Amino acid sequence: MSKPQSIAERLSNQGFNRRDFLKFCGITATVMGLPPAVIPQIANALEKTPRQSVIWLSFQECTGCTASLTRAHAPTLERLIFDHISLDIHHTLQAASGEAAEQIRKQAMKDNQGNYLLIVEGSIPIGNPGYSTIAGMSNKDMLMEVAKDAKAIIAVGTCAAYGGIPHAYPNPTGAVSVEELITNKPIVNIPGCPPIPVAIAGVIAHTVTFGTLPELDSLKRPVTFFGQNIHDRCYRRPFYDKGLFAESFDDEGAKKGWCLYKLGCKGPVTSNTCATEKWNAGVSFPIESGHGCLGCSEPNFWDAGSFYKALSVPTGDFAQTAGYALAAGAAVGVATGLLNKKKKGDAAKNHETVTINDLDRKQQ
Amino acid sequence: MMTSIDFLSWVRGPVFIMATAIFVFGISLRLLEIVSLRRKPDYSAPRGSRMVGGMRTLFSRSMYDKSTFQRSAFTIVAGYIFHLGLFIVTFLSVPHILLFRELFGFDWFGLPTILIDAVTVITLLAMLVLLIHRLKNPVRRFLSTFENYVVWTVTFLPLLTGYMAYHHSVFPYPLMLGLHILSVEILMVVFPFTQLMHTFTLFMARWHTGANAGHRGIQV
Known part of the structure; x- marks a missing residue:
């Protein structure tokens, strides 16, 4: 095996010069919301620190998250990150499988004990260990084993972060997220179905550069990428404020690019960076393509009501409930009314007439 | 752990169904209870139309009385502002109209968010000054009951939380939206069993008074 190249050498071999490298460091600082002063620090760290060992485990997933990160766009931040980290094992990408692959995993764990980053893609079934196994080992057992000596864990994608689609009702496999099983390790959630590539790359870059995890919110998401909601950053927002909405996917409003709120867009309740970072090398994002946001980076997004019902509309069949309640209320109301009428009638019937003579008699 | 999205799903789902059931049941009950009591039939020869009299009073009572206005102009003006504001915010905000469309199957024109936002602020202010007036004026304070304050609170909260949700105040939007919906649900549950009825x-009483006057041929 040849001697591992430094990142500078690798970049120059790929046709990047020093300017490209510093530009990359600048982008890294920008996407992580750091001041320009740290750019040299990032450059220094990326040039000198040994390549970060990363173990990537794939559980109940669709490989969408990996596909999101590895799509070929040159030169991208994501690719540069991949050039810099030592991706020691990635179930889906590697050629080896079964026992051979397991040997590589165990070797990597041994060589970088306590220092490797664990990236998890997919949810973990705990209903029955047989639902998802690798080389005969259940996903849960493998997660526990690898997490034990990891420096930190990055849960990539909504499945690993919150359980995702496998966790959706009725959750046949008993799927859970990483943080439901691991409580004694630092965890970063990078939700999304799939997550935005720059968010994955940014967190890895931050970890490599500073040796710490980025600032996280209450759902363990990096604030830099998940601090704002899509609605607030959406280029269609002015139409929302003006009250101009597309009523269907092919009406005049849709053609004019008006707000998709009425068509069920979940942008207002979704914290992600799609509207700013965008997808496919900055080409567009779902709302720009004419479809409302599904809220895929939020917990339980699959069970949060129809994708095509506006946020202000209740999810259940409340019209039917209203119908029954109306009938029941009317029945009880009429019954009460009749009772009151009877009471009135009885009172009238039992009324004793008193004449002036009766009163006189009583007084005497 | 319940996340804000779970909370939002909960208030949009089962809680809304329960609140709707109580609200509709309560209103249906209260109205039918009154109507089914019936009045004694009036056998006197009509001197005018019940319908005309009823309809006329329905609208004429919405106009303020001159002498009352002179005595308490402030309450009347603030009261009008807050009632109109409440109507505009409830029925002319687009997200709200979508809710009514789901129930009734048809919708109507909504106002731009900026306008709704401005009307909300005005309505909130009107409600606040009315509360202050109620607390500061000895006669009003004496006449106020606990129910008055409950009703004020459950009406004020949906407006306030709606405003805060739109402006992302205090909590992130999903949680604030959830709280807004929950506050409306509280209003819905309280509504049929308080003076909010x-x-x-109001319209039943007006119509009845007006219809009686119409039947007797009272000239207005």
Whole structure:
């Protein structure tokens, strides 16, 4: 095996010069919301620190998250990150499988004990260990084993972060997220179905550069990428404020690019960076393509009501409930009314007439 | 752990169904209870139309009385502002109209968010000054009951939380939106069993008074 190249050498071999490298460091600082002063620090760290060992485990997933990160766009931040980290094992990408692959995993764990980053893609079934196994080992057992000596864990994608689609009702496999099983390790959630590539790359870059995890919110998401909601950053927002909405996917409003709120867009309740970072090398994002946001980076997004019902509309069949309640209320109301009428009638019937003579008699 | 999205799903789902059931049941019950009591039939020869009299009073009573206005102009003006504001915010905000469309199957024109936002602020202010007036004026304070304050609170909260949700104040939007919906649900549950019922009974009472006057041929 040849001697591992430094990142500078690798970049120059790929046709990047020093300017490209510093530009990359600048982008890294920008996407992580750091001041320009740290750019040299990032450059220094990326040039000198040994390549970060990363173990990537794939559980109940669709490989969408990996596909999101590895799509070929040159030169991208994501690719540069991949050039810099030592991706020691990635179930889906590697050629080896079964026992051979397991040997590589165990070797990597041994060589970088306590220092490797664990990236998890997919949810973990705990209903029955047989639902998802690798080389005969259940996903849960493998997660526990690898997490034990990891420096930190990055849960990539909504499945690993919150359980995702496998966790959706009725959750046949008993799927859970990483943080439901691991409580004694630092965890970063990078939700999304799939997550935005720059968010994955940014967190890895931050970890490599500073040796710490980025600032996280209450759902363990990096604030830099998940601090704002899509609605607030959406280029269609002015139409929302003006009250101009597309009523269907092919009406005049849709053609004019008006707000998709009425068509069920979940942008207002979704914290992600799609509207700013965008997808496919900055080409567009779902709302720009004419479809409302599904809220895929939020917990339980699959069970949060129809994708095509506006946020202000209740999810259940409340019209039917209203119908029954109306009938029941009317029945009880009429019954009460009749009772009151009877009471009135009885009172009238039992009324004793008193004449002036009766009163006189009583007084005497 | 319940996340804000779970909370939002909960208030949009099962809680809304329960609140709707109580709200509709309560209103239906209260109205039918009144109507089914019936009045004694009036056998006197009509001197005018019940319908005309009823309809006329329905609208004429919405106009303020001159002498009352002179005595308490402030309450009347602030009261009008807050009632109109409440109507505009409730029925002319696009997200709200979508809710009514789901129930009734048809919708109507909504106002731009900026306008709704401005009307909300005005309505909130009107409600606040009315509360202050109620607390500071000895006669009003004496006449106020606990129910008055409950009703004020459950009406004020949906407006306030709606405003805060739109402006992302205090909590992130999903949680604030959830709280807004929950506050409306509280209003819906309280509504049929408090003086908030005046929203409906007011028109029944007016019509009845007007119809009686019409029947007797009272000239207005």
